[in-house]
Amino acid sequence: MKESLRYRLLSAQLEMARQASRSVVLVVTGHAATGKTALINELNHRMENRLTEVHALAPSSEERARPYWWRYWRRLPARGRVGVFVHGWYGDALFARAEQRIGPGAFRDHLAEIRAFEAELAAEGIALVKLWLDIDAEEQGRHLQALQRDPSRAWQVKDHDWQRHLQHGVLETLGREMREATEAEHAPWRRLAGGPRHAPAKTVERRLVTAMAGPLPSVTPPEEAVTPLAEAPPRLADLPVPTDKAMDKDDYLERLARAQARLAGNAREIQRRGIPVVLVFEGQDAAGKGGCIHRLTSALDARLYRVHRIGAPSDEERAHPWAWRFWRRLPLDGRVAIFDRSWYGRVLVERVEGLASPEAWRRAYGEIRRFERQLLAHGAVLGKLFLAVDKDEQLRRFRARAETPHKRHKLTEEDWRNRERWEDYREAIDAMFAHTHGVDGGWALIDANDKRRARLAVLDHVNRLLEARLDAPR
Amino acid sequence: MKESLRYRLLSAQLEMARQASRSVVLVVTGHAATGKTALINELNHRMENRLTEVHALAPSSEERARPYWWRYWRRLPARGRVGVFVHGWYGDALFARAEQRIGPGAFRDHLAEIRAFEAELAAEGIALVKLWLDIDAEEQGRHLQALQRDPSRAWQVKDHDWQRHLQHGVLETLGREMREATEAEHAPWRRLAGGPRHAPAKTVERRLVTAMAGPLPSVTPPEEAVTPLAEAPPRLADLPVPTDKAMDKDDYLERLARAQARLAGNAREIQRRGIPVVLVFEGQDAAGKGGCIHRLTSALDARLYRVHRIGAPSDEERAHPWAWRFWRRLPLDGRVAIFDRSWYGRVLVERVEGLASPEAWRRAYGEIRRFERQLLAHGAVLGKLFLAVDKDEQLRRFRARAETPHKRHKLTEEDWRNRERWEDYREAIDAMFAHTHGVDGGWALIDANDKRRARLAVLDHVNRLLEARLDAPR
CATH class of the missing domain: 3.40.50.300 (P-loop containing nucleotide triphosphate hydrolases)
Incomplete structure (x- = not known):
């Protein structure tokens, strides 16, 4: 034997x-x-x-x-x-x-x-x-x-x-x-x-x-109800019908400069007090996440922030639980981590494209709430921004990208495929809002049909988040 | 424009x-x-x-x-x-x-x-x-x-x-x-x-x-001569002709226990003084690296060491300079890192199999010397052990592996392929000794044709390295 x-x-x-x-x-x-x-x-x-x-x-x-x-x-x-x-x-x-x-x-x-x-x-x-x-x-x-x-x-x-x-x-x-x-x-x-x-x-x-x-027992993670905020979770349908009138450029530039100056001051104080900041950007393709992030980082000291663009996981990431690759990117105290797409991919693209099983993406709502609660428990400021465009505006932007040499790299086959599943994404987005808009992190739904207004709205939201923390009793 | x-x-x-x-x-x-x-x-x-x-x-x-x-x-x-x-x-x-x-x-x-x-x-x-x-x-x-x-x-x-x-x-x-x-x-x-x-x-x-x-300029890293040790670098040809007589088992077990007790004491003191230890094991396939490492770790507190088996790099590792994956595995002060194969793969398997260009593996000698010098400058103890078997003994061990169920996993197609290139490896091994045996890290060439003697020799070598450090004036 x-x-x-x-x-x-x-x-x-x-x-x-x-x-x-x-x-x-x-x-x-x-x-x-x-x-x-x-x-x-x-x-x-x-x-x-x-x-x-x-x-x-x-x-x-x-x-x-x-x-x-x-x-x-x-x-x-x-x-x-x-x-x-x-x-x-x-x-x-x-x-x-x-x-x-x-x-x-x-x-x-x-x-x-x-x-x-x-x-x-x-x-x-x-x-x-x-x-x-x-x-x-x-x-x-x-x-x-x-x-x-x-x-x-x-x-x-x-x-x-x-x-x-x-x-x-x-x-x-x-x-x-x-x-x-x-x-x-x-x-x-x-x-x-x-x-x-x-x-x-x-x-x-x-x-x-x-x-x-041996066999792995099936696991039902503990139920975790989202603790609602005073205001109801946003829904895409709440967005107003876009106006045709773009914001005046001079007016925009002046307000942008003011908002950025305000952000620079807030960020400095946040850093001085060693508070970590995590900002999450989600949104449909061509909603303008990159542009908004750029206007934000323009006001930040480059030594203090890091932008994480979340794409396909590396093989080391695939060898670990799905949330591992977000944990490993968390900022040190006093730093800012900006996620260009995020852990919400689990309940958006992975759900819609079938990359995660229904069991896995449903479970993710609770995992995400817990993850965000742990960030907050550590003292982080957490901002979650969803930039929404309507279907017509997206099409206009896709076409503009296809026609502009230095924007062409932004448009891929995948963008067109995703567009075909617009309704599936809409359902997933609204479900995401409903499940993850709570005291542990509220969503800001940003109307991104006008780029200038969207950028100002993003800056304003982030400024208000930082100021709320700075004003809070310690 | x-x-x-x-x-x-x-x-x-x-x-x-x-x-x-x-x-x-x-x-x-x-x-x-x-x-x-x-x-x-x-x-x-x-x-x-x-x-x-x-x-x-x-x-x-x-x-x-x-x-x-x-x-x-x-x-x-x-x-x-x-x-x-x-x-x-x-x-x-x-x-x-x-x-x-x-x-x-x-x-x-x-x-x-x-x-x-x-x-x-x-x-x-x-x-x-x-x-x-x-x-x-x-x-x-x-x-x-x-x-x-x-x-x-x-x-x-x-x-x-x-x-x-x-x-x-x-x-x-x-x-x-x-x-x-x-x-x-x-x-x-x-x-x-x-x-x-x-x-x-x-x-x-x-x-x-x-x-x-732009074009990347071609680089000639600065020449770095190896500073020789008193004794000449080892050569495989120096190994004595193996004897047929295996070491007596009782004698072996008694000496093994003594050597392990000695190692346990040394390791404790090394840890108390916060000295990091890096041990490198190289050797032909079936030379018994795993068995030697096992006898070594048996005497160590599992909380203090880590064995790194070096195989194919991950995709994150491939996206960095080749030495990055060794840097990331360096131990904290007071810990022991044991490398089962190591950075020497660059001038052994990568050279012989053509995985690195001649320019790259030739350059590696200097890079390795510098890397090891930096370890030593930080105060690490560095041990480099080469376990050598002769060609007949390797064949006996391959056959034994093929016949023993719980050892079969150790024998792969690759082992047989490597065996065909025995002479190429011999040349690479001797060149490695010649280029990297110096004051910044000397090689111990261990005759591994008898497993028991080899294990005792490994323990003895590591003990002497640790004792030399512990006895050195601070």
Whole structure:
């Protein structure tokens, strides 16, 4: 019988790497002095370590200057790989609560975020295994003392281990609450006895084989209702019938200069206060997103902003959950990230063109709301602007592009194809407004049939967003 | 005449993006109060900002915990894109020297590093444009005072601007030395008058158009002789004729346990002192790299090391200079990165299979020496191990793999193909030794015909490397 458990683990891992359709996340947390490191080392040595990554990091300055979950998103294993997290997102909540750095409400909120995060990962083909290592207080104390007395191992005992020993009862209670709140078929907990006779790697190996090769449970991410804003979500039908009268050029230039000066001042103050800004531009083809973004960036210091044009994902991006490529582009505090098309592609082009399954794009509404809530929780200013043109105006612009040499590059076959699905897009756009216009980020629907008015409206909207933040009590 | 300069710049940029075969790096440095930011903003607004990135960063903790050049490598624009660096690698040297944080020798060394760095980028299809903004001391003083008096612009004046004003003469001299030392056809300097009547963006635009669309000058990177070690570089022919007698198993296990315990202690101390470790494993197919790495990592804390198996590059990696994918994998201080195959692929498989041009792989010797010198300059321990088997032993192992179910995955068609080119590889391997065995990293040629002896030899070599560092005076 060559088919030992160890061979099963290795061969499951290699097969997972070959298929590269799922990945495995293993979280190891629990009490101090339970042999977490020894267990991870042992598991790691039974796997192909070229396909495994272990993460036990104190957050870096780059991580602290971005929304909380960024540090975990950036470390998610690519398809085919295994990521091991020591304490991970559980340790942050657990120890912060035990040390009274957060209250019970914030603790429960963190657990709810975890539930949603793990459901999102599972729905994207990440199999989760979570271990809690147990030990009773008395044995823990004896073990810590024994370690401390042994010169070759005393280094293993840190101050926080003793602190956690003193808080054994508190951690036990919090740990139970934590596990109960985050238990799920797609992210099951397993409690193991830890300590000197340390945790049985074999049991874990079996779990890992299942995660690598077993069926992936179907996941229903937690429902998340959009918390509505005072005003109803916009609808394309609300747009007024376009007037034929273009705005007077001199009038436009004067107002543009004033709006840009106002933006420059606001942006400087936003930067001084270290507030990150995320601006999302969506709109039909030829609605003038590029022109609006250009008028916006003209007023910004080039060192402070970055424009992200979202097209087809790279192969590294395709090897991760769909939202990964937006997480990786989030700005540092005090910087501005401008998205020329965005995560909303999931519920627009990917929906209409069938690039995402109905299950996937429907789920995306909740994922997007959560993502945006996390940006706001970090203190970001979030602006979402939809530039709308009507079908006739789009046609005029397509023709103008076709005829103007230095604009021809902007017009592609795809633009004409998309135009044929105008009604499908309209439905998707209105559904997007309905599902994602809330306290966690309201949409500004900009009438873009007149370019000059649209540019001024965009500047005005962004200015008002920044000013609302600057005026808000800190 | 629609063919204005501005349209030429934009269209050159779009064409460069379409072809995605080169990228442009623009460095802007010089005196304070010369309008660098205004110039960059103006240029940025005349380009497609979705294809441009501006970098003006203070190094983050992640950057400080890695070799100096990491911060620039990670920010290099992908093919088709423009990267703008404010001061960039010039500012670091210039201001450190002006403020006496480094001496004249270190300044000159930094300039030599810059020369080599820029030559390497240019050889990889990056067109460089470098601007020095000039102003005379008197005008600078007047301009700073005027700025300071204007409430809406006073924020632009920083303390260091006044400091640099006081050092105008010093910076003028150092700037001249810097430009002279780093002037090259592939990385030309241009001096521009800065200040209130700020720099003529037009002149720069012309330079940029040339960089985007003009012929790329051919580059001969500076010669860099390997500084030899006391002992001569190894040669494959030096290996002794393998004995038939395998090492006794009990003896092996006992010595293995001792070596691993020794490694565990060394690694702990290395980590405590925050020393990064980079280990490179090369060797013929089936030489047993994986097994040796496994015996090594068994003694390491899984939280501290990462094994990088180097295969085909991802598309993001292909869009950057070839060494980029190794830079991005460099460990943080106190961590161990183990490369299962490495940058030496450039002068082994890429040479033998014709994946790199003769010009490219010949140039790589110098690039590799510089890369490794930069690791060492940062304080890394660098170990380079070549595991060698002879042709008969390789055949035995291929056959054993073919016959053993859980090893079959290790044997591919490619292995048999490589075997046919045994002599070509031998030549490439010996050339690699000759060119890259020096004070900046010596090779250990490990006789891998007996797996047990090889594993012990690897552990012993790594232990000795770590101990040499730990014993060295700090």
